[in-house]
């Protein structure tokens with residue numbers, strides 16, 4: 049078991065993650081820091097994304113911005129899923145308007161050796177930033193995160209963001225031994241990245257398998273599930289583990305088998321339906337991020353609907369069904385936080 053830092057028992061977020069009844073429904077948003085906030089744009093000006101992720105004071109400031117502005121019940125560490133891959137020496141850049149781009153994609157057995165293990169010293173800036181944050185955050189818990197092996201592998205094999213993940217799927221089926229080699233090394237890297245964050249003071253983790261929805265259930269079970277399970281195992285029994293994917297309605301049960309205590313649900317599946325399928329899981333979600341751009345009446349009505357549907361779950365952590373869209377109005381996100389708190393405080 050990883051040496052997790054003890055955290056405040058009264059946090060509504062941690063209580064809900066443990067399946068207990070919190071004093072109010074906790075709320076945080078994926079991508080709550082970042083481009084939707086003017087103070088982020090100001091803080092990031094002139095610094096590349098990866099450089100920002102390697103600068104502890106800047107990471108601390110950016111992570112704190114949405115906590116100050118919205119009064120959310122948890123902070124998410126400001127980083128990116130490709131940070132540990134860049135840290136082991138892969139040539140990756142985050143290109144504005146495109147996303148992560150890999151100079152030399154992984155395709156063959158010979159490429160496997162480029163996926164060396166992550167050493168905590170490779171990400172000393174993460175340990176330092178988490179330490180700074182624990183002091184700044186007080187009672188507000190910090191969520192650490194990593195990308196899941198399938199989603200990371202897709203970036204590495206395709207060379208960048210992909211709609212169909214064709215090269216990844218082709219490699220999986222035609223060279224399964226190369227696939228499993230890549231995915232098991234990625235599982236070790238993301239498991240270690242999660243462990244570093246927990247040892248430094250993160251009180252929960254989220255594993256993003258953003259693109260897992262592109263797989264059939266059978267392929268998910270064969271090619272992704274064992275590796276995500278391995279990635280999450282390193283922090284089992286240390287902190288609550290949240291597992292999230294997009295368009296993964298057909299995978300809800302399979303993804304829950306990774307052992308994560310909390311299942312992230314995207315906006316396509318109503319939470320009460322997800323609760324019927326996963327009665328033993330805490331659920332996180334799932335307001336459609338596009339609705340943050342709707343008028344106040346529509347946004348409030350949808351927020352209330354998600355809160356009501358969430359009551360069917362063992363416990364509910366309110367979130368969006370995916371990340372905050374860059375042109376969201378921060379005032380609308382504040383409205384959502386206040387509405388969830390007002391309508392659920394016991």
Ligand SMILES: O=C(O)CCc1c2[nH]c(c1CC(=O)O)Cc1[nH]c(c(CC(=O)O)c1CCC(=O)O)Cc1[nH]c(c(CC(=O)O)c1CCC(=O)O)Cc1[nH]c(c(CCC(=O)O)c1CC(=O)O)C2
Nearest residue numbers: 078079080081082083097125126127128129147209256258
């Ligand atoms: O479409 C693509 O495949 C590229 C996606 C992309 C990634 N990093 C990226 C981009 C470019 C962009 O967002 O424009 C590049 C990236 N990562 C991030 C930012 C900041 C922002 O969104 O404004 C940005 C944009 C950087 C910039 O130009 O300012 C930070 C980030 N990535 C991530 C997180 C964790 C979270 O969402 O809460 C966080 C931290 C957010 C926070 O502290 O509040 C996680 C991440 N990065 C990434 C993915 C995969 C897929 C996806 O975005 O849906 C995922 C997981 C997910 O969101 O499902 C890859």
